[in-house]
Amino acid sequence: MKTHFIAIGGSAMHNLAIALKDKGYEVSGSDDAIFEPSKSRLEKKEILPQELGWFPEKITSDIDAIILGMHAHEDNPELAKAKELGLKIYSYPEFLYEQAKNKTRVVIAGSHGKTTITSMILHVLNFHQKDVDYMVGAQLEGFDCMVKLTEDNDFMVLEGDEYLSSPIDLRSKFLLYQPNIALMSGIAWDHINVFKTFDDYIEQFRKFVASITPGGILVYNEEDAEVVKVVENAENYFRKIPYKTPEYELSNGKVYLKTEMGDIPLSVFGSHNLLNLEGARNICHHLGIMDEDFYDAIMSFKGASKRLEKIEREDNGTLYKDFAHAPSKVKAAVKAFCEQFKNEKKYGFLELHTYSSLNPVFLEQYDHAMDGLDEAIVFYSEDALKIKRMEPISPDLIKEKFKNENLKVFTSAQELHAYWDLLDKTKGSYMMMSSGNFGGLDLMK
Structure with a gap:
């Protein structure tokens, strides 16, 4: 072909x-x-x-x-x-469906957590040498490519994105996959440049649930009120399986999952990751993985790339990088970071550079997002606003929307880098949240 x-x-x-x-x-x-x-x-x-x-x-x-x-x-x-x-012109998701239409399609959707959950599932399957086709949005340890397509595999695991399919196909990507087994992790307004209202955004998830094949399965986060509403109002026939945050404890900086098989030590931290793990366990169960085998594999899962990813610095300073930029992701990452390093001084840096995050209307969603940090820093580039032809934003407006008077706000990369250079990275813990690069900041220095 x-x-x-x-x-x-x-x-x-x-x-x-x-x-x-x-x-x-x-x-x-x-x-x-x-x-x-x-x-x-x-x-x-x-x-x-x-x-x-x-x-x-x-x-x-x-x-x-x-x-x-x-x-x-x-x-x-x-x-x-x-x-x-x-x-014949295909969008990316449309072509993936063509490759998977004769397979059992497993689609992981949600405003947040979908990459991590998909990564967890693939890690467990790979650990037990269960071969599946897949598409995931992050580079994974032990995987050469983020996409795998074969003629022989029975299953395809797909990360389901709600963003648009192509310039000439304005449907959400995940609406093209028609899942046999689906998961919905959470709904929090995102992509405001495309979905102008929250209801318009939620509508994509209603359509996603409606696209599940008759008699299919939906695993869903019962702790998310918007998800529950969408599931309860669905009119098509499918099996509904709720999940919630499992019991766990934090001891000497290590997270232990409480199970019937005893305490399971994990390499990831944060209640949102424990919730993601429980969603992944439910999906793996429907792919033939018993709980004991799931826990055996998940102990070695270190996280998806740029999702609370530890950066190894030469000075041994504690630094994590996270892709978080949407409000719900920032809040989850900050909560996890503060819980994990509660006895240390915590620095959190957030870069605002997407159309949504720089929209004054959408900024309301960031209220209290940086609470709990000892030093909270927000960076956005005034030059980026000009390039995007967006109105200027004042640092005072950022502080007002974040509802954090102690917030440090930088609008020039030069000033941010000067501040960074003055910090002793061997003291305290640092988290850098962005889908960008903080104006070229070198995280190794």
């Missing part, structure tokens, strides 16, 4: 391209910007475009599938040529 990727350099797109190359497909692609690690990984597989840009001449009538990434625009010249030739 001959495939061409429009915007091949994306985090998800390049992994799918590699998976198809490994499956034996003929793969080509284009992009106007490709960064590491995508560039090196594509080059290793010999599918890195020879030059950057869009080239309509690459689009020929013998291509079986065009896969269109979100990074491309609706007026992309390669897309126009594909339409002119009448080629």
Whole structure:
């Protein structure tokens, strides 16, 4: 099969391209910007475009599938040529469904926790040498690629994202998967640039539940009121299995899960991760993994990349990096960090740089998000606001919305870096929350 990727350099797109190359497909692609690690990984597989840009001449009538990434625009010249030739154009999730339509599809959805839960499931299955197809949004220890596609595997585990499928397909990605087994971890308003109201956002999850195949299974977080409402109001037929935070204790800096088989030591911390773990255990049960085998495997799970990920510094300072930027994720990460390091001075840094997080209306969602930290720092770039053509935001407004008078607010990378350089990283514990890089801050210094 001959495939061409429009915007091949994306985090998800390049992994799918590699998976198809490994499956034996003929793969080509284009992009106007490709960064590491995508560039090196594509080059290793010999599918890195020879030059950057869009080239309509690459689009020929013998291509079986065009896969269109979100990074491309609706007026992309390669897309126009594909339409002119009448080629089959797929969004990323649409193509994944085509690969999985004859398999049992397991879809993990939710505003927060979905990457970690999917990672936990894959870690357990890999530990017990249970082979499945998958797509996950983070690099995992022991896995070469974030996407795996085969002809033979019976199951496919998919991280289900509620964001849009492509520039020409405005459906939420997870609506295309039609799960046989699904999980919903939580609902907290996100992607305000697309879903203008909270109800519009919740509607995507109502549609997701409605897309579960008849007689399927939904594992859901019964501690989340919005999730419970969506599940209780669903009109289609499926089996409902609730889960909640299991019992655990923190002893000498180590988390122990309380089970019928005794106390299980874990390598992750935070009540939100214990809740994620319980969701993963329920899903694994339906994939044929007994509880004893689940606990045996989960002890060695160290977390997904950039999810409370410990950074090994040369000075042995305690530093964690987290992808958290949406309010619910920030609150969960801060709570876990404060619980884990309650006897140490705690520094928490948050970068606001997405359209949602820089929207004054959406900033209301961050109220008390940084509470519990001894030093709470928020950084956003005034230059980034100009580039995004957004109105200026004052540091006082940030403090007001966060409801934290002691908040330190930096609006220039230079000032933030100067503050960082003055801190003794061998004293206290540090957490850096961002899907960006704090204006190029070197976390190793």
